[in-house]
Amino acid sequence: MHALIAPDKFKGSLTAAQVAEALALGITDAGRGWTATQLPIADGGDGTVAAAVATGWTRVGVAATGPTGRPLVAAYAVDGDRAVVELASVVGLSALPGSIPDPLGASTFGLGTMIAHALDHGARDIVIGIGGSSSTDGGAGLLQALGARICDSEGMDVGRGGGQLLRAARLDLTQLHPALANARLRVACDVDNPLLGPDGATTVYGPQKGATASDLAVLEIAMTNWAHVVADAVGRDESETPGAGAAGGTGLALFAALSAVPRPGIELVLELVDFESRLAEADLVITGEGCLDAQTLHGKAPAGVAAAARRRGTPVLAVAGRSLLDDEQLHRAGIAAAYTLSDLEPDPQTSIANAAALLRELGPRIVEETEHTRSTRQHHQATGAAS
Structure with missing residues (x-):
């Protein structure tokens, strides 16, 4: 599996590049042979x-x-x-x-x-x-x-x-x-x-x-x-x-x-960083920002990344400090699932202070759950074909 890691910054905590690096290290930690391209992005503002x-x-x-x-x-x-x-x-x-x-x-x-x-x-x-x-x-x-x-x-x-x-x-x-x-x-x-x-x-x-x-x-x-x-x-x-x-x-x-x-x-930024060519090489896209909320759905970076990936049929996951979106809202935005630091560390200040380490912890979890989902889907497809 090759992952394209394209997050925005975690405001007040990590730059987009630091988010991407921490996730890439976590994916490597999983030891499953995944590769990753780091592509920090922004929505046209700071970063x-x-x-x-x-x-x-x-x-x-x-x-x-x-x-x-x-x-x-x-x-x-x-x-x-x-x-x-x-x-x-x-x-x-x-x-x-x-x-x-x-x-x-x-x-x-x-x-x-x-x-x-x-x-x-x-x-x-x-x-x-x-x-x-x-x-x-x-x-x-x-x-x-x-x-x-x-x-x-x-x-x-x-x-x-x-x-x-x-x-x-x-x-x-x-x-x-x-x-x-x-x-x-x-x-x-x-x-x-x-x-x-x-x-x-x-x-x-x-x-x-x-x-x-x-x-x-x-x-x-x-x-x-x-x-x-x-x-x-x-x-x-x-x-x-x-x-x-x-x-x-x-x-x-x-x-x-x-x-x-x-x-x-976000459309301009994706054009500037040549997102489409990077996307063509990816099996999975991981995007994110500090907080996934209603504003995310209206032109923020993760929604723009998900929309671009959806056009190619590439699945998208998101990482965030916390998420205020339910599964239905995420799916409508083209995001299959969200992984949050608050799941690992409920105290906001501790989470902000240790965001890089927590993101690295999320890496193996993303790999394992993605492979499990993929294996289950392939099993169901094989079973359906046999019947």
Whole structure:
């Protein structure tokens, strides 16, 4: 048997690569002659660059700025003229100094710096993972870093952050990075929120980024003004486009000003890591994430892996810290069974601390139960044929 091990990270515990390695060691421990390919994945958010690097892409470090303007070093991945850039690495909550939110001032400028660096070094097919944002600036900072000017009514440049967009009167895109004219931008986007209104970027995601009631009021007015400014500049209104509200409205700037195309995150990642060719060699796929729950069924990595494997008829198992899904839900998602660390260690903190060792314990169990199931099925088929 050859297993393709394609898990996402166990957030707060193990990276996707560490999950895959622990499982591969456990499969070897079983001593049944199984082989395994490790293929860590992500859903377009945190870990997407790492997934590309794990399959041979080159990691490129860049001096950029975090959401509040503080210098930091982040990384993207390249393979020829292709690049993968991760918003979370420069605009994520973890990039906030002291993890203190700045809902009115946080900016996507650092993301634009990363994209510009990739363009400067020959990238022309760029995938942008926009999960995990700490900002609500409508992607204004991203455009500023790429050469755009955002001016007030007196022609002065406005500052960074969503709060500054109250002053925005004109968007000048004439000095955008010249390489953008010949570049393809694809956005790993798994939400369909518009920019404005009760389902928009501010109302839905602002509170998660530390915005108070008064902050939310300011940001909604600022985003409304920004939507008009962008529409005037590009000649069309993209504020209602599904995903325009993603990552604090970053989707709006990407779609309207940069003609970026949204794609489900896991689909993009599976394409980047050449999942289909690896799948062709596999008898079994093992995927997983920290917690299997209702969100898993709606575009998260394990569901995407299972859907791709189902098209080829390859069985899929899942591993997780814990699972809130019943057997029927798992089967509908294309997952034959789930193996959880909580079955081995019920205490959550102990399980998190010892996740690698527990995953290695699950390896032999997966091998044994898979072989038993396979043997039983073959026996039934032989008996049926004989009768």
